[in-house]
Amino acid sequence: MLLSYREALNQAMREEMRRDERIFLIGEEVGHYQGAFKVSKGFIEEFGPQRVLDTPITEAGFTGLAIGAAMAGLHPIVELMTLNFGILAMDQIVNNATKIGYMSGGQLSVPIVIRGPGSAAHQLAAQHSQSLEAWFCHVPGLKVIAPATPHDAKGLLKSALRDRNPVMFIEAQLLYGTKGDVPDGDYTVPIGQAEVKRTGTDVTVVAYSKMLLLALEAAQDLACDDISVEVVDPRTLKPLDLECLVASVKKTGRLVIVEEGWRFAGLGAQIAESVYAQAFDYLDAPIVRITGEEVPMPYARRLEDAAIPDRARIVAAVRKLLQLA
Amino acid sequence: MDRQDLLSLYRQMLLIRRFEEKSAEMYALAKIAGFLHLYIGEEAVAVGAIAALRPDDYVITSYRDHGHCLARGSDPGKVMAELFGKATGLCKGKGGSMHLVDAPRHFMGGYAIVGGHLPLATGLAFAIQYRKQDRVVLCFFGEGALPSGQAHEAFNLAALWNLPVVFICENNRYAMGTPSPRGLALFAHVLETARSYGIPAEQVDGMDVLAVRRLLQDVVGRLRVKPGPFFVEARTYRFMGHSMADPAHGHYRTKIEVEEERKRDPLLLLRTIVERHDLAHEADFKQLEREVGEVVTTAVRFAEDSPYPTPAALYEDVLVE
Ligand SMILES: Cc1ncc(C[n+]2csc(CCOP(=O)(O)OP(=O)(O)O)c2C)c(N)n1
Numbered sequence: 001m002l003l004s005y006r007e008a009l010n011q012a013m014r015e016e017m018r019r020d021e022r023i024f025l026i027g028e029e030v031g032h033y034q035g036a037f038k039v040s041k042g043f044i045e046e047f048g049p050q051r052v053l054d055t056p057i058t059e060a061g062f063t064g065l066a067i068g069a070a071m072a073g074l075h076p077i078v079e080l081m082t083l084n085f086g087i088l089a090m091d092q093i094v095n096n097a098t099k100i101g102y103m104s105g106g107q108l109s110v111p112i113v114i115r116g117p118g119s120a121a122h123q124l125a126a127q128h129s130q131s132l133e134a135w136f137c138h139v140p141g142l143k144v145i146a147p148a149t150p151h152d153a154k155g156l157l158k159s160a161l162r163d164r165n166p167v168m169f170i171e172a173q174l175l176y177g178t179k180g181d182v183p184d185g186d187y188t189v190p191i192g193q194a195e196v197k198r199t200g201t202d203v204t205v206v207a208y209s210k211m212l213l214l215a216l217e218a219a220q221d222l223a224c225d226d227i228s229v230e231v232v233d234p235r236t237l238k239p240l241d242l243e244c245l246v247a248s249v250k251k252t253g254r255l256v257i258v259e260e261g262w263r264f265a266g267l268g269a270q271i272a273e274s275v276y277a278q279a280f281d282y283l284d285a286p287i288v289r290i291t292g293e294e295v296p297m298p299y300a301r302r303l304e305d306a307a308i309p310d311r312a313r314i315v316a317a318v319r320k321l322l323q324l325a
Numbered sequence: 326m327d328r329q330d331l332l333s334l335y336r337q338m339l340l341i342r343r344f345e346e347k348s349a350e351m352y353a354l355a356k357i358a359g360f361l362h363l364y365i366g367e368e369a370v371a372v373g374a375i376a377a378l379r380p381d382d383y384v385i386t387s388y389r390d391h392g393h394c395l396a397r398g399s400d401p402g403k404v405m406a407e408l409f410g411k412a413t414g415l416c417k418g419k420g421g422s423m424h425l426v427d428a429p430r431h432f433m434g435g436y437a438i439v440g441g442h443l444p445l446a447t448g449l450a451f452a453i454q455y456r457k458q459d460r461v462v463l464c465f466f467g468e469g470a471l472p473s474g475q476a477h478e479a480f481n482l483a484a485l486w487n488l489p490v491v492f493i494c495e496n497n498r499y500a501m502g503t504p505s506p507r508g509l510a511l512f513a514h515v516l517e518t519a520r521s522y523g524i525p526a527e528q529v530d531g532m533d534v535l536a537v538r539r540l541l542q543d544v545v546g547r548l549r550v551k552p553g554p555f556f557v558e559a560r561t562y563r564f565m566g567h568s569m570a571d572p573a574h575g576h577y578r579t580k581i582e583v584e585e586e587r588k589r590d591p592l593l594l595l596r597t598i599v600e601r602h603d604l605a606h607e608a609d610f611k612q613l614e615r616e617v618g619e620v621v622t623t624a625v626r627f628a629e630d631s632p633y634p635t636p637a638a639l640y641e642d643v644l645v646e
Binding site: 024050055056058060061062063064065066067068069070071072073074091092095096100101102103104105106107108109111140141143164165 | 383414415416417418419420424426427428433434436438441442443444445446447448449450451452453455474475478479481482485641642643644645
């Protein structure tokens with residue numbers, strides 16, 4: 001069935017909420033407004049206000065409330081209108097959700113899914129256009145997922161809702177409208193499993209979320225010049241499926257990592273370190289990183305475009321890596 | 326006035342007192358490390374309030390948590406072992422003094438980010454409401470948490486959604502070295518903080534265990550029937566420093582002030598009532614001292630004899646399988 005990313009998320013939550021009474025959805029505008037990006041369309045009508053809770057604009061408060069409910073055995077889905085606002089809930093996520101299990105010696109657990117869009121949309125300026133996944137990935141005790149396709153979005157959200165750990169589920173505003181094939185009925189995509197989205201032999205490009213779509217387009221462009229690109233989507237950022245990445249690098253001998261976030265201490269730095277540690281001898285050239293520019297996101301269209309990786313930059317980087325430029 | 330009842334309250338406060346005095350000793354001997362915040366002087370608040378609960382009600386508090394944990398009935402040996410960082414501790418030695426948890430007793434933990442556990446308390450209360458139960462949550466915190474944003478966010482949510490949580494502000498008048506009138510614009514009107522959210526609020530003498538229990542029995546009884554938040558300001562005082570790193574009075578308060586407050590020691594106040602009613606005497610209190618002393622000695626011995634966590638424990642409990 002052809003579904004949008006938004007519809008895939010909607011189905012995943014709807015099916016899991018029908019299956020499991022402990023799951024409830026909480027966040028700003030998730031009920032009567034149907035979700036700031038309409039991801040929870042029809043939920044308040046089907047599940048009622050006790051399971052679909054519109055909150056005041058207090059991210060720390062309602063995220064903390066959800067964590068408390070999870071400690072008592074419920075399974076909350078927290079929708080953050082965007083992950084930029086999740087910064088206000090950082091204390092709850094970092095100091096409580098990820099530590100309560102450990103500090104209590106395993107007596108308590110926090111089964112919670114915190115989801116919402118990260119990264120830039122179109123010209124929303126600095127405070128609304130950030131890729132913060134590296135912040136979340138840095139903290140032990142958290143799983144971090146960033147699916148790029150409707151198929152993966154549905155399957156991974158279902159897995160997240162059946163997981164007993166805190167999970168950050170990172171979406172993207174520019175992905176909500178994208179469409180893709182989604183199987184009918186119940187299926188899951190396992191957390192911690194990467195997927196080769198396009199097979200190739202000359203170079204591996206690793207990209208996730210929105211950047212995956214760019215990487216696939218770039219691979220298409222390069223194919224016209226007889227350059228064979230393998231595109232790998234980690235899908236889960238933590239725990240990272242290093243085995244799949246390394247297998248691809250061993251085959252191609254070259255790696256380009258694409259991420260929208262800032263370069264310094266970005267996720268690509270970690271991926272590169274892990275690959276160097278396990279596949280150094282197989283690399284024919286140093287790993288190349290393509291990242292967002294190290295600036296707050298500007299509003300002006302030309303400047304914004306310059307700050308975010310695009311298809312042309314990926315194409316150029318691959319050509320340069322193959323010494324074809 | 327029932328002799329058994331009063332002596333039981335006294336015994337609980339005495340246990341906390343002697344347990345903590347012993348912890349301080351163990352700290353000086355470097356058996357306990359890190360932060361150790363003593364509750365000495367404030368025992369009547371935890372003991373009085375928790376005495377009003379059923380076993381299935383939730384308790385959550387800040388890092389100054391030994392008193393609440395012991396009042397909830399946790400095994401003193403396991404608590405002491407936790408302070409020692411031993412594998413037999415309540416939390417296998419991974420939480421320490423500030424993060425005691427006893428899940429079977431619904432003691433949901435001590436939390437060390439000031440203000441950060443108030444939203445958790447609303448979540449426990451939300452779970453109660455979600456399951457249509459008649460349980461309640463007691464959430465203890467210092468007045469230093471009152472001006473924090475997270476406290477206000479929690480008050481607002483609890484009031485909006487009628488969540489069955491009693492916020493118990495243990496007002497000991499100091500947040501570390503800052504006298505609270507210098508930190509709280511509403512120090513003279515703490516109750517108004519809650520009332521401004523439509524949360525009913527009452528003040529109680531936190532040195533008087535009977536007054537605390539009376540108020541909480543009344544409040545908890547009402548919340549079981551008609552759920553909603555309630556706010557209690559328990560006026561109390563800590564006799565010791567903020568933590569073991571801070572001497573009893575420090576630069577921010579005088580020795581005279583501490584000595585003056587010690588005249589209203591909660592143990593002394595209850596003992597005076599018991600003796601005035603001729604319900605127990607010197608010999609009975611001596612007997613209690615002996616019993617409690619034995620419990621504390623046994624707890625220390627258990628902690629001493631227990632093994633430290635194995636290196637493998639480092640990686641356990643980060644994630645649930
Ligand atoms: C958010 C935060 N800021 C600062 C601290 C450091 N700190 C620990 S206890 C404390 C004072 C708290 O006073 P109060 O809430 O009145 O509780 P009391 O210690 O008197 O029981 C401070 C500033 C902290 N733990 N958390």
